[in-house]
Amino acid sequence: MRRCCVGVLVAMMVVLCAAGMPAAQEIKGPIKIVVPYPAGGGSDVVARLIADKLKDSLGQTVIVENKPGAGGRIGTEYAKGQPADGATMLLVNPALFVVAPVVFSKLAYDPDADFAPVSLIQIYQFCASVPPVSPIKDVKGLIEWIKKNPNQANYGSPAAGSLPHFFGLMIGKAAGVEMVHSSYNGSGPLVTALIGNQIPIGVDAYDAQSAYHPDKIRILATAGTSRKQPDIPTFKEAGFPEIEGVGWNALVVPAKTPKPVIDKLSAAVVKAVRSPDVVEKIKGMGSDPAGTTPEECSAVFKKDRERWVPIIKASGFKAE
């Protein structure tokens, strides 16, 4: 009896939803955005901001489902198995789509074969920083210090196998020194270690450290193509054009999702990301809103793989 009632209710809801939508690219709601990380983290916050906007433009309930675990790989594998009807989107980043395929010999998903891009939603920069008491004042000073003190040239990143980890290797390469890497359990502990002068150099996402500059942490340079803050140069400006690269969050869907549905989702996501209050909130977090077509998103995936895969391979880093 009860099950029957639920069935009727669901059927009614489906009918109601369908009635309000053009028939061609209908998505049977509710739509869920799978975030493969715990609730409350940076990427979760962005997903929730966008879910809130998509609700209005798609006329559907949009929920954020957190499936944390194994650095995001559990949630990614889970999303891969969901129906490819546009009702499931997954939030991904370079760790899952660029690094993981190289460092895991047995990865349960293939970024290209199992998923199709929808839109890039957010771009964040990396930065190199030092404790406020450090004698290092700028990028030139950093490289010189590393050359002079190869035995103390340690750097910290928020996680082993994260892009900042490999970014630090690039800096060491520029100085011709193999720096020792120490991973901290996330950005918080790394910030604490930098403020307390427990580690000489830190490499992390810019938005994780910008609030502490310049009193508690000295950010030497950011790694994007343009400055994030007037007083902090880019590595390129400081004379190291090869030290460049950004991180991102993107939305993808299971690979077999029909193209018209993807385009519809992409348009809605772009509209959500570019709405003024979302732009302001994403900028307030220290990163930049994106909003791209599926094709542009795909091109970014490809370009970043070309940039990072040789560096990751050269580092010899293997997770399993």
Place this chain on the structure above:
Amino acid sequence: MELLSNLALGFQTAVTPMNLLYCLVGALIGTLIGVLPGIGPVQTIAILLPTTFALPPVSALIMLAGIYYGAQYGGSTTSILVNVPGEASSVVTCLDGHQMARQGRAGAALTISALGSFAAGSFATLVLAVLAVPLSELAFQFGPAEYFSLMVFGLIGSVVLASGSMLKAVGMIVLGLLLGMIGTDVTSGAHRFTFGIPELADGVGFVSLAMGLFGICDIINSLEKRETRDILKSKLTGLWLKKEDLRMAAPAVLRGTLCGSLLGILPGGGAIISSFTAYMIEKKCARDPERFGQGDIRGVAAPESANNAAAQTSFVPLLTLGIPPNVILAMMAGAMMIHGIQPGPRVITSNPALFWGVIVSMWLGNVILVVLNLPLVGIWVRLLSVPYRLLYPAILVFCCIGLYSVNNNTFDIGLTALCGLLGYVFHKLECEPAPLILGFVLGPMLEENLRRGMLLSRGDPSVFFTRPLSLVFLVLAAGMLIAVALPAIRRGRERAFKEDYTNV
């Protein structure tokens, strides 16, 4: 005088009808989820986060903070009544709290845990108001060497957690350390002992382990004994505390509060570690340590005060520096970001009303909680008279719901069942689970900091002895080792022919 004007600003912010209401709502929800085993503040705050988007930032933070410390109040209830820790930080409360309940003194245990929490919460709020800024500097003095030495100190101290054989206690600590090794290696990213199961890449879940070893195992044990199945062995005695209880508990509350206030500031599970530490200190201070584990009120008062104080002072690094010391506060940081407040050193100056409003609301929340909880004691105690055949399926169902909600994954439920069986084996072997839990909590931090220290010094172990703070902890640890070992050696000689391991 600046403090007074700051507090006045805080009261202005917190004592509006709306903010008082959100404080009450938060405290109420927190108590409820604290009582439900497994469903912790992490999941609750995650679920409620979107509903706070529409609120002003101060109200949102007041409510979320209320959930967090409310859960510390509620978490002890199931620990005491049915030996299922409602929250991770209430694990150690099971030891004496549940024994008290079995002796018919559940009312006294619940009352002291509410009163102790209130005293601790009030004190910690004051600490937060007066010392937030200087205390936040403390965390920076802790490099890898200091953390490592602190962990060594804690592990050696944890031997006193055991009320039986010392050898078995050491064995359980080591086993806990080994269980803590499961998962992704922080330094190299390699998977260890995961057997290709992706869920194990993050290690064994603390909630699964604690719930299995205590709650599930207790149910198996109770079902085994036909005649003593009902929790209540003796008649209920008065709900209120006796004078004797108060005299014993008051100093324990004080020590627990101090211990929790200090440890809460350190990143990484401050509330859990502080409750264990407070228990250890109590047992070491007591003239009659053998009473611990048999239903000693000090064994409830100290850890419950400590975890509440720690929950409150863990706001220090978040509010002063924007560094969340644990997952729950990381979520608070997320909530602040959604409201356009970048958590960081600038919050105090850019949003003084928010900073002081939240602090004052914590004290108000504690008043609300104690008023809320004391009348509930009578109701909770009556729960014990429910026949066990009805009670235990209900406990199991709530455990499963809670476990599933941790990661939205059924794997955790299976893991807990396995831990329950393991707990049953330990019970049969008379091995106590508390030292194992502590080893499990401290192990990963011990290893991470040992390796980071060695890595950064390029393999030179002298860092652990040349840094003053680190040296102090190591000397204390060595002292404790001698203090623990001496009586054992002496007694060992006296009973040279008896194969009997001494009590600590």
